[in-house]
Amino acid sequence: MTNFPLDLIRFLRKATRVVALTGAGVSQESGLRTFRDAQSGLWAQFRPEDLATPQAFARDPKLVWDWYAYRRRAAQTAHPNAGHFALAEMEKKISQFTLVTQNVDGLHHAAGSKNILELHGNILSVRCSQCGAFADDWNEDRDEVPHCKKCNGLLRPNVVWFEESLPREQLDEAVQATRACQIFFSIGTSGAVQPAASLAHAAKAEGAVVVEVNAEATPLTYKADFSFSGKSGEILPELVKAVWEDQG
Numbered sequence: 215m216t217n218f219p220l221d222l223i224r225f226l227r228k229a230t231r232v233v234a235l236t237g238a239g240v241s242q243e244s245g246l247r248t249f250r251d252a253q254s255g256l257w258a259q260f261r262p263e264d265l266a267t268p269q270a271f272a273r274d275p276k277l278v279w280d281w282y283a284y285r286r287r288a289a290q291t292a293h294p295n296a297g298h299f300a301l302a303e304m305e306k307k308i309s310q311f312t313l314v315t316q317n318v319d320g321l322h323h324a325a326g327s328k329n330i331l332e333l334h335g336n337i338l339s340v341r342c343s344q345c346g347a348f349a350d351d352w353n354e355d356r357d358e359v360p361h362c363k364k365c366n367g368l369l370r371p372n373v374v375w376f377e378e379s380l381p382r383e384q385l386d387e388a389v390q391a392t393r394a395c396q397i398f399f400s401i402g403t404s405g406a407v408q409p410a411a412s413l414a415h416a417a418k419a420e421g422a423v424v425v426e427v428n429a430e431a432t433p434l435t436y437k438a439d440f441s442f443s444g445k446s447g448e449i450l451p452e453l454v455k456a457v458w459e460d461q462g
Contacts, residue, residue, distance in 0.1 A: 237403025
């Protein structure tokens with residue numbers, strides 16, 4: 215049982231503008247491997263970085279498509295954990311709650327969160343590599359990469375590859391919400407991947423209370439106002455209960 219400082223509980227009860235940034239640690243608690251640990255079996259011979267670039271897709275689109283199909287199936291069979299549900303519950307309690315995620319598995323959607331900014335895209339959807347149109351359906355079992363029904367270009371996963379820019383609209387919204395928030399959560403993220411890693415520091419510079427929940431210490435740990443070491447699936451539900459269910 216986590217003992218939460220009374221100051222944090224009071225801050226959350228009064229807060230109207232909160233941002234939560236989530237990383238791979240949250241998905242890992244649902245049994246999903248992190249990006250760099252996703253290699254096993256047939257895929258063990260490849261580095262993830264060699265499969266997640268526009269150049270790799272141009273060189274061998276079927277190889278890249280198959281790897282993402284493998285990861286997509288894993289995401290489709292995973293289930294949100296208690297941490298996902300706690301964040302969805304927190305959103306109901308706070309008038310302006312923004313969930314910024316580096317994860318691509320769609321588990322926050324499945325848990326019921328609404329105001330989500332997916333900085334790295336969503337592996338459950340695909341789009342055309344030529345015209346950018348999203349595909350509603352595609353044949354996963356063909357011996358070739360599916361083609362766009364509009365322009366016949368090759369379909370690709372709707373994720374951000376190395377050497378590609380983050381979606382500008384999503385990033386701008388994340389930065390705007392961060393600068394305006396009263397409390398910023400950094401959850402299950404190493405704080406090593408930019409530009410997401412800079413959001414917590416930007417929030418603190420604007421006077422926000424920064425709260426970290428992570429299994430291991432990160433560069434943010436000693437700068438956060440409150441830092442909790444452990445699983446988000448255990449800590450966040452306890453925090454929601456302490457703040458709102460135990461109120462009064």
